[in-house]
Amino acid sequence: MVTVNGLVIRERTAKENDKYLTILTDTLGLIEVSAKGVKKANSKNASVAQMFCYAKYCLSEGKSGYILNCAEPIRIFYQIRLDITAFALASYFCELLLYVCAKEQPNKEALRLILNTLHFLSDGKRDMKMLKAIFELRLMSEIGLVPNLIGCCKCYKYTDHQMQFDLGEGRIYCEDCCGSKDLRNCEVVDGALLHSLRFIALSDMSKIFNFTLNNDHLIQLSNITERYVEIQLDKHFKTLDFYKSLI
Numbered sequence: 168m169v170t171v172n173g174l175v176i177r178e179r180t181a182k183e184n185d186k187y188l189t190i191l192t193d194t195l196g197l198i199e200v201s202a203k204g205v206k207k208a209n210s211k212n213a214s215v216a217q218m219f220c221y222a223k224y225c226l227s228e229g230k231s232g233y234i235l236n237c238a239e240p241i242r243i244f245y246q247i248r249l250d251i252t253a254f255a256l257a258s259y260f261c262e263l264l265l266y267v268c269a270k271e272q273p274n275k276e277a278l279r280l281i282l283n284t285l286h287f288l289s290d291g292k293r294d295m296k297m298l299k300a301i302f303e304l305r306l307m308s309e310i311g312l313v314p315n316l317i318g319c320c321k322c323y324k325y326t327d328h329q330m331q332f333d334l335g336e337g338r339i340y341c342e343d344c345c346g347s348k349d350l351r352n353c354e355v356v357d358g359a360l361l362h363s364l365r366f367i368a369l370s371d372m373s374k375i376f377n378f379t380l381n382n383d384h385l386i387q388l389s390n391i392t393e394r395y396v397e398i399q400l401d402k403h404f405k406t407l408d409f410y411k412s413l414i
């Protein structure tokens with residue numbers, strides 16, 4: 168028997184009343200859990216066997232993986248299910264986690280990041296573009312793909328009127344050092360954008376949701392972090408297309 172705190176980031180139907188859950192846990196990383204009978208109306212585990220449920224799960228280890236015994240809900244993030252755009256964005260976050268988190272290798276900061284992001288998505292007090300940008304860039308940082316944003320990678324200049332952020336190289340160039348550089352994978356960042364990127368990538372997790380940017384900058388920021396994820400992972404996410412079809 169093993170007890171973990173975890174968030175359901177994927178659910179799939181198994182036999183008639185059963186589900187397979189993928190849970191991002193605090194101590195075991197990503198795990199697959201067989202949840203029997205949870206689709207029955209009277210199942211005691213129905214509410215904890217669904218997407219975005221964060222709970223303390225009591226599992227037993229069967230021959231072919233973990234089996235759900237019982238669970239105590241901690242946060243169900245019910246509000247996210249009531250808003251199709253929030254649901255789509257949260258589904259994209261989960262698809263990203265599924266892609267980058269390793270099975271049975273704990274990443275407590277990734278779990279903390281998704282829980283904090285879902286909290287703000289749920290209460291509706293942060294712009295979704297901002298939450299998307301924070302989640303994308305910080306997740307990359309937490310899995311070891313943090314860009315070098317300290318200064319120009321050639322001359323170490325800290326700020327400039329504009330700088331080029333090379334999303335493939337994960338580093339920045341000042342105007343003087345761009346020269347004849349190929350700019351296809353680059354995005355122009357001004358002072359405010361660079362400050363926000365640094366803040367998200369490098370601040371303590373408890374602070375990263377506390378900054379403000381105007382709407383035009385938020386659109387640019389969200390575009391930059393999205394491209395950074397796609398280029399760094401060389402992967403396109405279908406759930407992202409769905410989210411973007413709604414906004």
Ligand SMILES: [Zn+2]
Pocket residue numbers: 319320321322323324340341342343344
């Ligand atoms: Zn430079």
